[in-house]
Structures are given as C-alpha cells and as structure tokens.
C-alpha cells in the first residue's frame with residue numbers, strides 16, 4: 001500500500017511537528033498513556049506491590065549482596081534459569097524471561113495473537129491485554145469471567161467462546177483473578193486447557209498472584225503444548241521495581257517468542273536478584289502465609305463493621321469487597337483518598353459493580369485503613385430499597 005493509500009484507509013495520519021510532516025500509525029489513537037505519578041505521603045494500596053516488613057528485609061539484604069558486575073555488565077541468564085527450573089518444575093527451554101509480565105503480555109500479543117488475529121479475553125483482566133491488542137489492531141472478544149451479585153467466577157462463557165471461535169485463537173485467563181480475587185479450581189483450568197487443545201486454540205494464563213494462594217499452572221505447561229503461563233515476580237517476590245517476569249510454555253513457543261529479543265529488555269540487577277531470591281522458597285512461604293493472616297484480620301474487621309458487605313475469596317495480597325450499594329465503592333475510595341490512602345474502586349468494571357479493591361500492607365497500616373473504612377456506610381436509601389442481599393457465597 002502506498003503512503004496516500006494508507007492514509008486514506010485510516011491506517012496512518014500525517015503528524016505536523018512544527019511544519020515537519022511525517023506519517024504515523026493511527027492505532028495509538030485508541031489507547032491512552034499516562035506516566036506514573038509520584039504521590040508523597042500517600043499509602044499506595046492500589047497497585048498491589050508486595051508490602052511486608054519481612055520481604056522488605058529479604059530483598060534489602062540480597063540487594064546489598066549484588067556486585068558491581070551485576071549492574072554494569074550485560075546479564076547472562078543461565079544460572080537464573082537453573083533456579084527457575086527448580087522453582088517452576090520445568091526445563092530451562094520452557095522459560096523465557098521478560099521485562100515484567102506487562103512486557104510478556106505484549107510479546108504474547110505480538111508473537112502469538114497477531115498471526116491469528118483473534119484474542120478471547122476473559123474479563124475483568126489486566127488492562128495491558130486490550131492495550132497491546134489495540135496497538136496491534138487485533139480484534140478482542142471480551143468474555144465475562146464473573147457473574148452475579150456478589151460476583152462469583154463463571155467458566156461457561158469462556159468454554160462457549162472457545163467452541164464458537166471461527167478459527168485458531170488465543171484465549172487469555174487470569175487466575176487468581178485480578179482485580180476480582182476470585183479463583184478457578186484446578187479442574188476448571190484443566191478443562192479450559194483441554195477444550196482449547198481439542199479445538200486448536202492457545203490458552204494463556206496470567207498467574208501474577210498465584211503464589212499467594214498456592215496456585216501454579218506450571219504443571220499444565222508440562223502437560224499441554226497449547227498452554228502458556230505469564231508469571232510475574234513483581235508481586236510474590238516484591239520485585240515490581242525491577243521489571244522481571246517469565247513466560248512459561250512449550251520450548252518451540254518460547255523459541256518463537258524469543259526471536260522478538262525479549263532477553264535484551266531484561267536488566268542485570270533483576271536477573272541477579274531473582275537468582276538469589278527464587279531458591280529461598282521457605283522464607284517466601286512464611287511471608288505469603290503472613291500476608292494471608294494480615295488479609296484475614298483485615299477482612300474480619302471490615303465485615304464485622306459492615307455485615308452487609310462481602311469479600312471475594314480467596315483474593316491474594318489484596319482484598320476485593322462488594323457492597324450491595326453500588327455507590328459505596330467510590331465512597332470508600334474517596335474517603336480513603338481524603339486520608340492519603342489510595343485504593344481502587346471497581347464500580348466501572350463490568351461484572352464488578354459495587355466492588356472496591358484494597359491491597360495489603362503491614363498490620364498497623366491495615367488496622368488504620370480498617371478504622372477509616374468504619375465510617376464508610378451504604379446509603380440508607382439503598383438499604384431501604386432492598387439492595388441488601390440475604391446471603392452471599394463468598395464470606
């Protein structure tokens with residue numbers, strides 16, 4: 001296609017940069033981008049980094065042990081891959097490091113989704129999926145992954161979508177769900193993998209929060225050639241700032257994706273730190289156990305003060321609450337923001353109306369947040385109008 005033809009088709013637009021004219025793609029018009037904003041004095045319970053005193057100490061100690069070469073030289077990945085083989089129970093040829101799972105999702109869209117042009121996206125899901133799909137002009141079929149009030153996980157729309165897809169597709173599932181915190185059982189995940197394999201589809205599983213609730217889909221990778229796992233080390237290993245994650249998949253798929261030169265986006269300090277942290281499984285288990293205990297205390301306090309609310313189980317290093325009053329989610333967010341605590345209202349997220357998500361920090365901070373939430377109540381009119389539920393399955 002010539003440049004004028006491309007412009008006429010809407011694929012490019014000519015940018016005028018102070019009189020310098022140059023054609024750029026139009027795909028960026030459909031997405032937005034905002035740099036992260038520093039908010040001094042604010043407790044961030046929105047983006048779900050791991051915030052725990054023991055993981056702070058562990059990461060600080062290992063960081064102090066890094067050598068200068070761990071920063072100034074291009075990284076070698078052989079040793080970290082050996083430790084990750086043991087961690088995930090896979091071979092090194094099944095593992096591809098990426099610069100965070102955000103970058104991994106972009107690679108999956110580039111390398112696996114773009115050629116078939118079809119993404120079945122179980123939602124709600126991490127925003128990166130739709131973002132990268134839009135940049136690659138890939139059609140996304142959104143498939144509900146939750147149903148009801150309070151929401152529960154629903155596998156059926158995805159199973160139907162796998163059956164109805166007109167040709168080979170990539171299906172993406174997040175388990176445990178984020179921002180919902182809901183979980184599909186191992187047998188449901190196996191059913192997704194089997195159905196996808198029988199119908200010629202790839203299944204990509206984002207397990208960013210799996211470690212917090214004893215969930216790993218690596219065994220499915222060993223068994224199913226059509227399963228790819230996106231595994232973040234940001235949350236479970238408190239490495240969000242180092243931007244390091246892995247794609248786990250069949251060696252031929254990893255080799256294919258590797259040709260997009262993912263290795264070159266991964267920095268040496270992240271590689272070195274991951275190599276030191278991944279073998280310390282027992283210490284991480286202790287930390288995740290304590291995160292679950294902090295979550296239990298926090299949830300119990302909140303539900304004691306708000307018996308009409310529900311929590312979506314099992315969550316992870318966050319708790320997602322549902323109120324029968326749809327206005328409560330924004331009210332909770334705004335009330336906490338006024339006290340310099342950031343959380344996420346999910347009132348605009350399809351399937352999660354009435355929900356808000358609070359990620360976890362240490363015990364004293366969570367006690368303070370629970371006290372602040374004491375003064376957030378459902379509107380009396382909502383209660384009068386019968387919006388309260390008789391029973392919820394997820395307490």
Ligand SMILES: Cc1ncc(COP(=O)(O)O)c(C=O)c1O
Nearest residue numbers: 100101102126178208232234245
């Ligand atoms: C479900 C899910 N997937 C992926 C990511 C991205 O994680 P990473 O830091 O590895 O890019 C997030 C981050 O919030 C997430 O919630």
